[in-house]
Amino acid sequence: MHSKDQICHEDYQRTADWLLSQTQHRPKVAIICGSGLGMLADALKCQDSFKYSDIPGFPQSTVKGHAGRLVFGELKGKTCVCMQGRFHMYEGHSLSKVTFPVRVFKLLGVETLMVTNAAGSLADSYNCGDIMIIRDHINFPGLAGLNPLSGPNDDKFGPRFPPMSGVYDKSLRKMAFDICKSMGVSQYVQEGVYCMVGGPNFESIAEAGLLHKLGVDAVGMSTAPEVLVASHCGMRVFGLSLITNKVVKSYEDNESVSHEAVLEVSKMRSETLQALVTELISRMDINNNTA
Numbered sequence: 405m406h407s408k409d410q411i412c413h414e415d416y417q418r419t420a421d422w423l424l425s426q427t428q429h430r431p432k433v434a435i436i437c438g439s440g441l442g443m444l445a446d447a448l449k450c451q452d453s454f455k456y457s458d459i460p461g462f463p464q465s466t467v468k469g470h471a472g473r474l475v476f477g478e479l480k481g482k483t484c485v486c487m488q489g490r491f492h493m494y495e496g497h498s499l500s501k502v503t504f505p506v507r508v509f510k511l512l513g514v515e516t517l518m519v520t521n522a523a524g525s526l527a528d529s530y531n532c533g534d535i536m537i538i539r540d541h542i543n544f545p546g547l548a549g550l551n552p553l554s555g556p557n558d559d560k561f562g563p564r565f566p567p568m569s570g571v572y573d574k575s576l577r578k579m580a581f582d583i584c585k586s587m588g589v590s591q592y593v594q595e596g597v598y599c600m601v602g603g604p605n606f607e608s609i610a611e612a613g614l615l616h617k618l619g620v621d622a623v624g625m626s627t628a629p630e631v632l633v634a635s636h637c638g639m640r641v642f643g644l645s646l647i648t649n650k651v652v653k654s655y656e657d658n659e660s661v662s663h664e665a666v667l668e669v670s671k672m673r674s675e676t677l678q679a680l681v682t683e684l685i686s687r688m689d690i691n692n693n694t695a
């Protein structure tokens with residue numbers, strides 16, 4: 405380590421080497437589970453799992469609904485690694501810590517990152533329980549200069565000035581839509597723009613009004629940093645938001661959101677999400693390697 409927050413290439417490599425020495429799995433796909441969505445890992449066969457606290461260099465999860473376990477395994481014959489629990493900026497992690505696993509995954513040989521999250525909706529047509537395929541994001545902390553790529557650029561991972569257009573892979577988005585159609589769930593599938601805010605508070609009504617005017621469809625406190633680090637190092641990215649609540653936009657509305665309610669809705673859609681992710685991975689063009 406150089407300084408408290410700066411992580412160097414050898415730090416990522418050390419963690420990757422440790423994991424490679426502990427498991428025979430050589431994943432090509434990584435899945436990050438959002439709040440209450442850790443069950444996505446349950447579908448993996450022949451699991452090797454590691455508590456974050458046992459993995460050298462790994463940060464720790466502190467949020468309810470984020471178990472803090474890294475699970476390797478096979479999904480329909482494709483080797484995957486799944487984070488049961490992610491790291492958020494509001495937990496006090498630096499953005500390089502938040503995104504640390506993504507670069508470790510790159511060094512493990514991962515080519516595709518699937519991010520999932522729980523989010524509140526701003527779009528008037530969305531309902532609680534909808535699944536939003538992420539078309540694009542607005543990274544508020546990033547626009548304000550809080551960016552995991554700040555600091556010296558590590559050219560071994562990617563360029564100093566990475567483009568951010570077209571990051572959410574078009575063909576995977578289309579494939580996801582087709583799968584939802586064949587699963588008979590398209591009536592609650594949307595495609596839209598995710599906005600990351602810093603959290604940990606949920607939005608004030610005035611903030612909700614601002615995000616709505618900006619054309620944000622769903623808001624949460626994660627995902628954008630992981631996606632931009634993955635894209636920087638050349639990974640293909642796919643993202644899903646589960647709409648766990650409608651963001652309160654009116655002073656007349658007496659509803660209010662809580663993390664417990666978010667976790668409750670995540671549970672409600674767990675089977676559908678698991679089926680969608682499994683089918684998407686099974687249709688991906690991936691060649692498995694073994695150790």
Ligand SMILES: O=P(O)(O)O[C@H]1O[C@H](CO)[C@@H](O)[C@H]1O
Binds near residue numbers: 437438439490520626
């Ligand atoms: O983005 P994930 O990790 O799904 O979690 C979402 O849910 C939590 C709030 O309930 C926040 O952490 C928000 O970002």
Ligand SMILES: Nc1nc2[nH]cnc2c(=O)[nH]1
Binds near residue numbers: 523525601606648651
């Ligand atoms: N910022 C934010 N994050 C969420 N995560 C789940 N729901 C919400 C929400 O309404 N706002």
